[in-house]
Amino acid sequence: xxxxxxxxxxxxxxxxxxxxxxxxxxxxxxxxxxxxxxxxxxxxxxxxxxxxxxxxxxxxxxxxxxxxxxxxxxxxxxxxxxxxxxxxxxxxxxxxxxxxxxxxxxxxxxxxxxxxxxxxxxxxxxxxxxxxxxxxxxxxxxxxxxxxxxxxxxxxx
Amino acid sequence: xxxxxxxxxxxxxxxxxxxxxxxxxxxxxxxxxxxxxxxxxxxxxxxxxxxxxxxxxxxxxxxxxxxxxxxxxxxxxxxxxxxxxxxxxxxxxxxxxx
Numbered sequence: 001x002x003x004x005x006x007x008x009x010x011x012x013x014x015x016x017x018x019x020x021x022x023x024x025x026x027x028x029x030x031x032x033x034x035x036x037x038x039x040x041x042x043x044x045x046x047x048x049x050x051x052x053x054x055x056x057x058x059x060x061x062x063x064x065x066x067x068x069x070x071x072x073x074x075x076x077x078x079x080x081x082x083x084x085x086x087x088x089x090x091x092x093x094x095x096x097x098x099x100x101x102x103x104x105x106x107x108x109x110x111x112x113x114x115x116x117x118x119x120x121x122x123x124x125x126x127x128x129x130x131x132x133x134x135x136x137x138x139x140x141x142x143x144x145x146x147x148x149x150x151x152x153x154x155x156x157x
Numbered sequence: 158x159x160x161x162x163x164x165x166x167x168x169x170x171x172x173x174x175x176x177x178x179x180x181x182x183x184x185x186x187x188x189x190x191x192x193x194x195x196x197x198x199x200x201x202x203x204x205x206x207x208x209x210x211x212x213x214x215x216x217x218x219x220x221x222x223x224x225x226x227x228x229x230x231x232x233x234x235x236x237x238x239x240x241x242x243x244x245x246x247x248x249x250x251x252x253x254x255x
Contacts, residue, residue: 002158002161002162003161003165006161006162006165007165009165009169010165010168010169010172013169013172013173013192014172016188017172017175017176017180017185017188017189022184025184025185025188029188029191032192033191033195036195036198036199039199040202043202043203043206044206045202045205045206045214048198048202048214048217048218048221051218051221052198052221055221055225056191056195059225060191060224060225060228063228063229063232064184064187064188064228064232066232066236067183067184067187067232067235067236068184070235070236070239071182071183071184071239075182075184075185081178081179083178084174084175084178084179085175085179087174087175087178088171088172088174088175088178089171091170091171091174092167092168092170092171095167095170095171096164096167099160099163099164099167100160103160106159106208133222133225133226134221134222134225137222137225137226137229138225138229140229141228141229141230141232141233144233144236
């Protein structure tokens with residue numbers, strides 16, 4: 001189940017970068033974030049999953065939609081550098097090799113843990129502040145974007 | 158399963174890195190940046206779940222807030238650049254075009 005969800009997320013990530021139309025790209029991006037949110041919920045991190053769905057699939061996708069209203073439904077034609085795929089693949093291999101070679105040392109960390117309930121019992125107000133910060137930043141971005149787009153709409157009328 | 162999760166997170170990070178280094182338009186760069194940040198959040202969440210490192214969840218929330226702020230500010234810079242100079246490609250943005 002977990003592998004299926006993560007594979008879907010990777011396919012959607014590739015689709016969002018390779019789609020020709022910007023709206024298709026945005027839909028793939030929002031679906032990828034939704035799948036990752038569902039994955040966090042299956043990992044029993046329900047609050048993080050809900051954060052992911054509300055913030056990314058909701059807030060940031062709407063901000064990106066404002067961006068699409070500026071550039072139109074087609075991405076501008078740009079040159080793509082050929083070495084970037086090789087670089088990304090090399091970094092993936094490097095990170096995987098370093099992680100797999102050192103994964104045995106991670107087993108020692110497991111004993112030195114903090115109880116999750118204990119962590120959040122003392123810092124419930126911090127979680128509320130996090131919600132407030134995210135909400136304020138998204139609201140600020142949306143209001144400013146409407147303000148920036150306003151004169152353009154007047155020009156068209 | 159932790160190893161599989163981390164490999165998927167590395168793959169997502171590499172896709173984001175590929176997107177940033179190969180594309181020049183603002184929106185695709187934003188998508189790629191969010192992928193990079195989400196790969197880090199995935200690493201933190203899976204390490205919290207499988208290794209019992211509960212404090213990593215707090216780090217994940219922090220990273221998510223930074224990503225939100227970055228997206229809000231970044232998209233505003235893009236909108237302002239487009240308003241003043243009609244630029245949608247990052248390489249074309251300079252002091253002369255603004």
